Amino acid sequence: MSPEPTVDQLIQAAHAHAASDDPLDLLDAVLALTRDVSSRSDLAVDQIMKQARDAGYSWTVIGERLGVSRQAARQRYNDRVAHTPATLGPVRGREVQAGLAAALDAAEADQLAEAGTEHILLGLLTDGVAAATLEQLGVSREKIRDAGHRLFGRPTDPAHTGRPVFSAEARAALAAAERLAAERTPGCVPVTVTTPQLLAVVATNPGSRARRVLNDLGVDVADIKRLLHCYINVPRIPFGRRSRRGRPGKKQPGRCSFCGHPRSQERRLVAGPDVWICSECVAVCGEILARPADAET
Incomplete structure (x- = not known):
């Protein structure tokens, strides 16, 4: 879990988000930041409370954990739980969180x-997968750092100290990765943003600074798409619906439920109950399962 932000970090974030350095603008910014943190904390409590109620726990048991009476717990959370959605939107996977911290x-x-x-x-x-993909294409941290300094320069007299924030372009990329995760995650599982999705977004945007770095390093983005295809090309629809497309009563050729490719002579499918998996995805699963269990995150 990320540590709670310090006072200095909140003030630095306020400077980054404020319209100007005027103390009143800074006050507006820091109030907005703290309200956002408080709001997200309340949403997290409400969602876990909903999970507890859905799991069958009584208000008496929940009240004991909160240190209040059954009546107090019910009065405070009953209406909030009733209006809490099943999920709060896409969640960033641990590998994505580690990458963003880096x-x-x-x-x-x-x-x-x-x-x-x-x-x-x-x-x-x-x-994660994004790291393996970039390494396979000969990309390293040193190469990215050198290309970034070459393309965008370095501050000759850096004045900023402390924790930076993400640029508008970076925040837009994160939002796009969340949309991609929502679109490409099967409807039966929670939506989690993964490193392949985030890499696909930053690498395929022609105007992004990340794309300019890759171009400078001579990396063909088509190779990135090819290597990531099996990890992100999963439309968010219930399993089995692909087989029922077309005219009623006409049997359609099966498609892999993971990568979406149709059955062919080269791509054989293993069928399950309204689910198929192709030979290439089976091979990928085999590689994942062959890893030591303690290496999984």
Whole structure:
């Protein structure tokens, strides 16, 4: 779990988000930041409370955990739980969180106020599928750092100290990765943003700083798409619906429920109850399962 932000970090974030350095603008910014943290904390409590109620726990048991009476717990949370959605939207996986922390570390090392998509690209080399993909294409942290300095320069007299924040471009990339996760995650499982999805977003945006770094390093983005295809090409629809497309009563050829490719002579499918998996996805699963259990995150 990330540590609670310090006073200095909140003030630095307020400076980054405020309209100006006027104390009143800074006051507006810091109030907005603290309200956002408080709101997200309340939403987290409400969602876990809903999970507890859905699991069959009584208000008496929940009240005991809260240190209040059954009546007090019910009065405080009953209406809130009733209006709490099943999920709060896409969740960033642990490998994504580690990559984003590494991106901020890289920007902080250069004494920058903001971390851009080039820093996200560097952070994605921390762990996971995105790291393996970039390493396979000969991309390293040192190469990304050198290309970023060459393309975007370095501050000759850095004035910023402390933790940077993500740039507008980087925040837009994170939002796009969340949308991609929502679109490509099967409807029966929680939506989690993964490193392949985030890499696909930052690498395929022609105007992004990350794409400019990859171009400078001679990396063909088509190779990234090819290597990530099996990890992100899963439309968010209930399993089995693909087989019922077309005219009623006409049997359709099966498609892999994971990558979406149709059955062919080269791509054989293993069928389950309204689910199929192709030989290539089976091979990927075999590689994942062959890893030591303690290496999984």
